Amino acid sequence: MAVAAPGLGSVFVAATTTALGFIAHEEAGVASGVVNTFHEVGGSVGVAVVSTVAAAGIDGGTSGGFSDAFTVCAVAAAVSAAAAFALVPRGKPRLTGGPHVH
Secondary structure: OOOOHHHHHHHHHHHHHHHHHOOOHHHHHHHHHHHHHHHHHHHHHHHHHHHHHHHHOOOOOOOHHHHHHHHHHHHHHHHHHHHHHHHOOOOOOOOOOOOOOO
16 A cells, blocks of 8 residues: 555546546536546455455465465556557646636
């Protein structure tokens, strides 16, 4: 948590800004709900997978499952970074002309 916590806030802000910056103003509410839902579902599935891998590797008091769980986390982070690099649009989002645009 100490390693991930400093970057989580900026990642969530960047993801939300990117998702909402490339859609029409009329669809902002739906897009915001989808982004927040996937944040929650992704976190829930991630915790379930990592804890399952860790629990499956704990036999007779050894901590081998934790190494496996950290490996799963590292692979998931690398795959996610590659997917984000390939899928996130380049450039700045266009201004939609909403009420808060100055």
